[in-house]
Amino acid sequence: MEKLRVWDVVELEPSYKLVGTTWVFKLKRNHLNEVVEHKARLCAQGFTQVQGVDFEKTYSPTGRLNLLCTLIAFAATTGLQFHQIDVKSAFLNAPLSETVFLSIPQGLLQDRRKMCLCLNKAIYGLKQAPLAWYQRLKNWLVAKGFASCNLDPCVFYRKGRHPIWLYIHVDDIAIFGKVVDDFKNEIAEEFEIKDISIANLMFGINIGQHEAHLSLDQQHFTDSLLHLYGMDHCKPVSTPLVPNIHLSAATEKEEAEFRALGINYQSALALSPSFWRGLESNTGGPSSMCFDILGHIYSRNPQTGIRAYSDADWGNCCETRQSVTGYLTTFNNCLVLWKTRKQPTVSLSTSEAKYKSLCDLTSKLLWLRQWCEESGLLLGSSAIPVHEDNQGFINTANSDSGINGKHMKHVDIQLHFVKEAIKTSKIQLIYTPTDNMLPDFLTKSISRPTLCRALKLLGVVCLGVRGCVENTGANC
Known part of the structure; x- marks a missing residue:
């Protein structure tokens, strides 16, 4: 001083x-x-x-x-x-x-x-x-x-x-x-x-720089949380939630009890997109039934630019029938951006739920693309491939017509935003079968084999609470 x-x-x-x-x-x-x-x-x-x-x-x-x-x-x-x-x-x-x-x-x-x-x-x-x-x-x-x-x-x-x-x-x-x-x-x-x-x-993110790959994980941060709450010897789970289980919104009492624990679960899950769908549906944060932390890493892959996947689960919430938006983005085949959340308004059809999800994703992609071009990470102006599993929706987005109906103005605005991005070659919609849609785990609870296959395709490696997995495939 x-x-x-x-x-x-x-x-x-x-x-x-x-x-x-x-x-x-x-x-x-x-x-x-x-x-x-x-x-x-x-x-x-x-x-x-x-x-x-x-x-x-x-x-x-x-x-x-x-x-x-x-x-x-x-x-x-x-x-x-x-x-x-x-x-x-x-x-x-x-x-x-x-x-x-x-x-x-x-x-x-x-x-x-x-x-x-x-x-x-x-x-x-x-x-x-x-x-x-x-x-x-x-x-x-x-x-x-x-x-x-x-x-x-x-x-x-x-x-x-x-x-x-x-x-x-x-x-x-x-x-x-x-x-x-x-x-x-x-x-x-x-x-x-x-x-x-x-x-x-x-x-709080561990970075491993290896000859064949580069890895990120939060192993020590997770271990410290488990030790703090006496869960050092807890049994790991293979999926965040049991398939087909639906959590109800937390009551005010449950929210207060969880806040009293002082668990910063959002920081603990900064690198774990597979957990956010289960936690997001419980507004008070994770309860004891779903707070089993695993973590993940991803490794280096061949250079391919930006690629995105957009999905939505129509009427997912049993209490409000709100749909769930889920999308993810990779850069050079490495997962860099993801999101899962309930849509703020109720959708009247699967297509409407997908309009909202794709509109949200498109705004993020345009922002990421502009940032990459400005900073010199991305050269050229090729359209960003966006994978969708609904061919009817893709045809509507690629057509010149809008949506008929005076009560669909809010959806029409979102669709025209997407259409503009397609016409200006900012994005390109690509049909992908539902079985190959990677962000499926962001919109609903899925089985262990399906989750592991999606994580492997994303270059993500599952971590157990006992240690870090050093190979480059999904090991669940």
């Missing part, structure tokens, strides 16, 4: 609004879940700040997980290096535009009542600290020739003889490129960094 001149000690004036301070202690673990560092950090008590007095804007962008997966898939199929660095005490490098006064923590000065700290740089705990750090890092990257993506400001790229891509998550930076050491030397001259070299752990 002295080296970076984080604060100046000044006399306390009656007009100063002081922000409190506190010490935070934390254990830092590696990809093997081993403690590698004991950290002590002086933090500001941000809850004592007043907007308009010691802070204004606070929003700081955070990267999307599906874009990180896309970059990893791109690196795996093109032979790019995938490294990781950590900027030490990142916030302490960010100058503040507001004047902030801190109370002096115990042990720093003897005469604490007459003095205070006037901040020159951000410290952890300040509401505006993440934004100040992002702006500081962005300004430096732009000065070094990087450009931030318009569709995701946390992804930066620099073109040239050795193109390089960066994925920013606060003080963690993932680096993708043929040559990455030059950039690491550049940033080390500006900030103090910890060079982790080959990436092995990001956001």
